[in-house]
Amino acid sequence: xxxxxxxxxxxxxxxxxxxxxxxxxxxxxxxxxxxxxxxxxxxxxxxxxxxxxxxxxxxxxxxxxxxxxxxxxxxxxxxxxxxxxxxxxxxxxxxxxxxxxxxxxxxxxxxxxxxxxxxxxxxxxxxxxxxxxxxxxxxxxxxxxxxxxxxxxxxxxxxxxxxxxxxxxxxxxxxxxxxxxxxxxxxxxxxxxxxxxxxxxxxxxxxxxxxxxxxxxxxxxxxxxxxxxxxxxxxxxxxxxxxxxxxxxxxxxxxxxxxxxxxxxxxxxxxxxxxxxxxxxxxxxxxxxxxxxxxxxxxxxxxxxxxxxxxxxxxxxxxxxxxxxxxxxxxxxxx
Amino acid sequence: xxxxxxxxxxxxxxxxxxxxxxxxxxxxxxxxxxxxxxxxxxxxxxxxxxxxxxxxxxxxxxxxxxxxxxxxxxxxxxxxxxxxxxxxxxxxxxxxxxxxxxxxxxxxxxxxxxxxxxxxxxxxxxxxxxxxxxxxxxxxxxxxxxxxxxxxxxxxxxxxxxxxxxxxxxxxxxxxxxxxxxxxxxxxxxxxxxxxxxxxxxxxxxxxxxxxxxxxxxxxxxxxxxxxxxxxxxxxxxxxxxxxxxxxxxxxxxxxxxxxxxxxxxxxxxxxxxxxxxxxxxxxxxxxxxxxxxxxxxxxxxxxxxxxxxxxxxxxxxxxxxxxxxxxxxxxxxx
Numbered sequence: 001x002x003x004x005x006x007x008x009x010x011x012x013x014x015x016x017x018x019x020x021x022x023x024x025x026x027x028x029x030x031x032x033x034x035x036x037x038x039x040x041x042x043x044x045x046x047x048x049x050x051x052x053x054x055x056x057x058x059x060x061x062x063x064x065x066x067x068x069x070x071x072x073x074x075x076x077x078x079x080x081x082x083x084x085x086x087x088x089x090x091x092x093x094x095x096x097x098x099x100x101x102x103x104x105x106x107x108x109x110x111x112x113x114x115x116x117x118x119x120x121x122x123x124x125x126x127x128x129x130x131x132x133x134x135x136x137x138x139x140x141x142x143x144x145x146x147x148x149x150x151x152x153x154x155x156x157x158x159x160x161x162x163x164x165x166x167x168x169x170x171x172x173x174x175x176x177x178x179x180x181x182x183x184x185x186x187x188x189x190x191x192x193x194x195x196x197x198x199x200x201x202x203x204x205x206x207x208x209x210x211x212x213x214x215x216x217x218x219x220x221x222x223x224x225x226x227x228x229x230x231x232x233x234x235x236x237x238x239x240x241x242x243x244x245x246x247x248x249x250x251x252x253x254x255x256x257x258x259x260x261x262x263x264x265x266x267x268x269x270x271x272x273x274x275x276x277x278x279x280x281x282x283x284x285x286x287x288x289x290x291x292x293x294x295x296x297x298x299x300x301x302x303x304x305x306x307x308x309x310x311x312x313x314x315x316x317x318x319x320x321x322x323x324x325x326x327x328x329x330x331x332x333x334x335x
Numbered sequence: 336x337x338x339x340x341x342x343x344x345x346x347x348x349x350x351x352x353x354x355x356x357x358x359x360x361x362x363x364x365x366x367x368x369x370x371x372x373x374x375x376x377x378x379x380x381x382x383x384x385x386x387x388x389x390x391x392x393x394x395x396x397x398x399x400x401x402x403x404x405x406x407x408x409x410x411x412x413x414x415x416x417x418x419x420x421x422x423x424x425x426x427x428x429x430x431x432x433x434x435x436x437x438x439x440x441x442x443x444x445x446x447x448x449x450x451x452x453x454x455x456x457x458x459x460x461x462x463x464x465x466x467x468x469x470x471x472x473x474x475x476x477x478x479x480x481x482x483x484x485x486x487x488x489x490x491x492x493x494x495x496x497x498x499x500x501x502x503x504x505x506x507x508x509x510x511x512x513x514x515x516x517x518x519x520x521x522x523x524x525x526x527x528x529x530x531x532x533x534x535x536x537x538x539x540x541x542x543x544x545x546x547x548x549x550x551x552x553x554x555x556x557x558x559x560x561x562x563x564x565x566x567x568x569x570x571x572x573x574x575x576x577x578x579x580x581x582x583x584x585x586x587x588x589x590x591x592x593x594x595x596x597x598x599x600x601x602x603x604x605x606x607x608x609x610x611x612x613x614x615x616x617x618x619x620x621x622x623x624x625x626x627x628x629x630x631x632x633x634x635x636x637x638x639x640x641x642x643x644x645x646x647x648x649x650x651x652x653x654x655x656x657x658x659x660x661x662x663x664x665x666x667x668x669x670x
Contacts, residue, residue, distance in 0.1 A: 086638075095638075146505040160604070162504075167497050169606025170481040171638075179636055180600040184518060191636055265515040269495070269604055271504025301514055301526055303421075303430075303506075 011076040014068060016061055017326030019127065020044055020084035022099040025053075027060050028322035029068045029077075034138025036319045038067050048101040050111070058115040079121030080112060081328030083130035083321055088172040092124050121332035127151070127321055129166055129175060131313070132159025133331055134324030135276055139314035147272045149313070150177070150263070152279035155190065156198040156205075160270060166331070177266060178202070182258055200258040203234040203280050209254050210237055213247045222247040238284040252287040259288075260295020267300055267308050278313035278320065285312075346411040349403060351396055352661030354462065355379055355419035357434040360388075362395050363657035364403045364412075369473025371654045373402050383436040385446070393450040414456030415447060416663030418465035418656055423507040427459050456667035462486070462656055464501055464510060466648070467494025468666050469659030470611055474649035482607045484648070485512070485598070487614035490525065491533040491540075495605065501666070512601060513537070517593055535593040538569040538615050544589050545572055548582045557582040573619040587622040594623075595630020602635055602643050613648035613655060620647075 013032045018025065021044060028039035040060050045053050061080065068075050086097040092109025094102060109124050116122065125133075132149035135141040141149075141161070149159040156178030160167040167174045178198035179191055186195035187208060199205050210224050210232060219225060223240040224232060224247055240248035263275050281288055293310050300308070315323055349372065354361045356379060363374035375395050380388050396415065403410050421432040427444025429437060444459050451457065460468075467484035470476040476484075480499045486492040491513030495502040502509045513533035514526055521530035522543060534540050545559050545567060554560060558575040559567060559582055575583035598610050616623055628645050635643070650658055 146509075162497050162502050163500065165498065167605065169497075170608040171606055171642075173638055174481075174604065174606035176603040176606075176636060179603045181517075181596055181634065182519075184596065193634060193636075261516055261519065265600070266604075268511040268514045269509065269601075270502065271506055271509035271511075273505040299516065299528060301511060301528075303508055307506075 011074050012072055013078055014075050015078045015326040015329040016064070016080040017322035017324070018057065018061075018080065018082040019130075019321035019325055020082065020087075020094075020100070021321075022085075025057065026322050027057070027064060028319065028326070029064050030323050030326035034134065034315070034323050034327075036322055037071070038064050039319075039322060040064055044100065046101050048103055050102050050106050050108075053102075054108075054111045054115065058112070061116070077119065079119045079123070079329035079332060080116060081121075081130065081325040081332070082108065082112075082124040083127040083325040083328075084108070084124060085126060086173075087124040087126045087129075089123065089125040089129070089166070089168050090172040092122075094124070121329045123328045123332045125166070125168075125328060126157065126173075126175075127324070128157025129159040129168075130324035130328060131157070131278055131315065131320055132161055132175075132276075132324075133166060134315050134320065134327040135278075135313055136161060136164075137327035137330050138323060140276060140311055141274070144273050146270065147274045147276060148177075148266050148270060149276045149278060150259075152201060152277060152281045153203055156202050158266075161272075162270065177262070180262065180265065182262055197258070197262045201255055201262065201281075206234045206237055206251055206255050206281060207232045209251045210247060213250050213254075217247065219247050224248060234281045235283070238281075238287060241284070241287050249287075252284060253291050255281070256288055256291025256293075257295045260292045260297075261299055263292065263296045263308075263310065264299030267296070267304050271304070272308065274309040274311050276311050276313045278315060279317075282312055283317075346409050347407055348413055349410050350413045350661040350664040351399070351415040352657035352659070353392065353396075353415065353417040354465075354656035354660055355417065355422075355429075355435070356656075357420075360392065361657050362392070362399060363654065363661065364399050365658050365661035369469065369650070369658050369662075371657055372406070373399050374654070374657060375399055379435065381436050383438055385437050385441050385443075388437075389443075389446045389450065393447070396451070412454065414454045414458070414664035414667060415451060416456075416465065416660040416667070417443065417447075417459040418462040418660040418663075419443070419459060420461060421508075422459045422461045422464075424458065424460040424464070424501070424503050425507040427457075429459070456664045458663045458667045460501070460503075460663060461492065461508075461510075462659070463492025464494040464503075465659035465663060466492070466613055466650065466655055467496055467510075467611075467659075468501060469650050469655065469662040470613075470648055471496060471499075472662035472665050473658060475611060475646055476609070479608050481605065482609050482611060483512075483601050483605060484611045484613060485594075487536060487612060487616045488538055491537050493601075496607075497605065512597070515597065515600065517597055532593070532597045536590055536597065536616075541569045541572055541586055541590050541616060542567045544586045545582060548585050548589075552582065554582050559583060569616045570618070573616075573622065576619070576622055584622075587619060588626050590616070591623055591626025591628075592630045595627045595632075596634055598627065598631045598643075598645065599634030602631070602639050606639070607643065609644035609646050611646050611648045613650060615652075617647055618652075
């Protein structure tokens with residue numbers, strides 16, 4: 001394929017995607033269809049030294065670009081997109097990210113621009129926003145002007161697209177729908193406030209629900225009863241549900257009921273064409289999508305009932321963070 | 336002033352605002368500072384005859400234009416903006432409005448364009464969206480790119496502005512935040528679903544809270560105890576609160592607590608610069624603003640605590656619907 005492209009003497013557009021996580025930073029070169037061509041990992045430092053991290057990151061990026069250019073000399077690098085916790089699109093900074101070792105405000109985009117002055121588009125946002133842009137550029141939201149992305153994982157992140165643009169809000173941090181109140185004075189959320197959607201609909205939220213139900217029914221016969229609070233995860237709950245486990249099935253019913261309530265709120269705010277779900281718990285397919293859709297429709301005003309789609313993300317699970325981040329580049333070039 | 340303008344031979348921009356309510360349609364000519372120069376009322380028909388209504392409306396508009404032109408021959412009519420329940424900006428139609436006698440979908444903008452082909456800008460939306468645009472064009476949100484308007488009245492309406500534009504969503508009906516769930520399985524909302532914010536934070540919601548508290552405390556000594564469920568309104572609750580009535584004061588504390596929870600959700604979705612409150616209950620000033628702000632800050636993630644303003648609308652109560660509708664004209668001309 002590369003050879004063929006080369007023969008045609010066609011430039012092939014690619015973009016760099018960087019996903020900065022708590023312990024690991026993944027970097028990939030992504031083609032214009034959203035496929036990761038090559039990728040690499042470096043440590044996210046625990047020492048807080050941003051300059052050393054930028055040096056390491058720049059070296060890793062240069063090496064990947066080199067190998068892509070070897071594969072296809074006609075590759076045209078469009079820019080670098082970065083997803084990071086508390087990544088601020090407006091300022092290009094990572095601001096007080098609780099899970100990263102960097103102190104205060106880190107001028108990531110500015111520092112990367114010094115390393116890569118040749119690229120016009122270097123941009124940063126948080127991972128859920130990056131996923132939403134990835135869905136819009138490469139995935140199931142192509143051509144959609146109004147949609148919302150929910151990423152269900154350790155937390156619940158959201159990216160909101162209105163009139164074809166990501167909603168960043170006044171300060172760059174819009175789209176924290178996981179921290180809206182689902183049940184007043186309910187379960188404690190990781191952020192320290194009770195009752196948030198994230199405390200119910202994230203993967204750990206599902207685990208909490210499983211234990212809540214085992215407590216309620218004293219369900220020593222559940223397939224989940226032999227797992228510790230540390231061990232149990234959403235994959236195990238899915239496996240048990242498929243085997244007919246009552247507790248596991250009820251976890252999905254309840255999670256769907258709660259998530260559907262939250263998604264109905266989202267529709268009442270934004271009236272999107274569709275809501276995309278991404279992340280581990282969505283691997284359960286209909287176990288989670290069916291009760292979520294039922295609950296959402298139950299809560300919707302008549303004008304929206306049975307009209308709003310809930311769709312699985314089309315981004316590949318393993319690469320989604322890199323792919324999403326790389327998509328930022330194309331949004332940036334639109335400006 | 337008119338004479339002076341005339342002497343200067345300056346064109347003075349004015350816009351027509353139309354507010355279609357359940358029984359009454361208000362029409363006004365609004366100057367570019369948001370002042371109503373002349374206004375009139377016609378009946379909103381109960382007979383469902385849209386053609387006759389359009390005839391009446393066109394005559395009333397022509398008469399108002401005539402009188403404004405007499406006042407100032409240099410008046411330049413920029414267009415007509417209409418606020419109506421279930422008004423759809425995209426299609427220019429009123430769709431299945433439960434409180435109007437028109438059946439199904441009414442092509443209001445199309446019909447008005449036939450009457451007024453000379454105006455480029457004729458546009459329609461719902462009343463809360465119109466109020467938000469009014470706030471942006473003439474009021475306290477001038478220069479703001481991201482804000483949300485809450486109108487507290489018989490219901491709770493909202494208008495969302497992102498990047499300087501009203502959020503209409505996929506189908507034109509975005510911004511129904513009054514119908515998000517505040518308390519699951521709580522009070523029945525007018526829409527037939529339990530627990531919505533509107534059932535707590537509208538004027539009738541405050542009345543329901545007052546009776547709930549009188550029941551709780553068996554408060555025969557409350558200044559509100561001699562009013563029937565039909566009679567009691569938010570003005571009476573305010574008057575009683577000012578006289579130190581315990582029940583009335585607690586109504587404001589609870590309404591603020593609930594509204595603040597909802598506004599925190601709004602911030603987590605959209606990260607606005609400010610949230611504006613409009614409507615009867617806001618006349619109570621600090622009685623409602625203080626507990627709302629406290630509750631909102633209590634619920635906000637640390638990055639937003641004490642950073643988001645809750646502001647009273649700068650639109651004059653009596654004319655706000657007309658003024659808001661007229662502002663649509665200027666947004667339309669921007670395109």
